[in-house]
Amino acid sequence: MFHIRTRGLLLDPSPGGSFAEDEEHMRLINRLAASPLERDQVYIRSMYLCSSQVCETDWRRFSDRALEQIRDKVVGESVLAGHDKRSLPVARFFKARIVERPEVPDPETGAPTRWVRAWFYWLKETQGARDLALNMDGGIYREVSISWRYRGGRCSLCGRAPRSCAHVPGEVLDGARCFIWIDEVVDVLEGSLVYRGADRETGIAGERHHGVSESGVDLERLLLFEAPLLVGEEARP
Numbered sequence: 001m002f003h004i005r006t007r008g009l010l011l012d013p014s015p016g017g018s019f020a021e022d023e024e025h026m027r028l029i030n031r032l033a034a035s036p037l038e039r040d041q042v043y044i045r046s047m048y049l050c051s052s053q054v055c056e057t058d059w060r061r062f063s064d065r066a067l068e069q070i071r072d073k074v075v076g077e078s079v080l081a082g083h084d085k086r087s088l089p090v091a092r093f094f095k096a097r098i099v100e101r102p103e104v105p106d107p108e109t110g111a112p113t114r115w116v117r118a119w120f121y122w123l124k125e126t127q128g129a130r131d132l133a134l135n136m137d138g139g140i141y142r143e144v145s146i147s148w149r150y151r152g153g154r155c156s157l158c159g160r161a162p163r164s165c166a167h168v169p170g171e172v173l174d175g176a177r178c179f180i181w182i183d184e185v186v187d188v189l190e191g192s193l194v195y196r197g198a199d200r201e202t203g204i205a206g207e208r209h210h211g212v213s214e215s216g217v218d219l220e221r222l223l224l225f226e227a228p229l230l231v232g233e234e235a236r237p
């Protein structure tokens, strides 16, 4: 079992929902809330958590099965701000679905990519709640990192276990890119909101191109925030 994470995921800023959708959301939220909440007590937003694309940071790719496991496991997990695991969660995921996004085609096949879209809520009456909403809707908080754990994995070129073959993830062999298929996600630990002063295009590209297209400032911030995360995770039993 390994601990790794991916990042560069785009917040969906559209807060609106139909009456029926609001009712469904409140039913799901109230499964998690200790005392019943009304619609006007909560902010609700959603994010595209991860996709069927190859992640160019670690050359891993979720299979359909893995995406479904993430969809199922993320509900009830925490949304953190700024990767700070020492602080309490700022929001909680309450619903997730697999959606196709034709506007983000697969670079190889041109087919729509598949994403886990996750909805989360937080309480309006809490300190900083409105700032969080303003920062999300205003495009300041655009992305998240997720922490997840998986088991196994297989080489995209030969199907063998990672590191048991001669193929190197990220390398191109006879026109085919080597990456690691992830079929079994055992845990989704949390999602963290990330400040990033990028435009929409960079935000979408983030998952596929981060590490290449990111500015030095982004990378520096990422490292700063992720160092304590690593320590925290590895201390887990």
Ligand SMILES: [Zn+2]
Residues within 6 Å of the ligand: 155, 156, 157, 158, 159, 160, 165, 166, 167
């Ligand atoms: Zn191989």
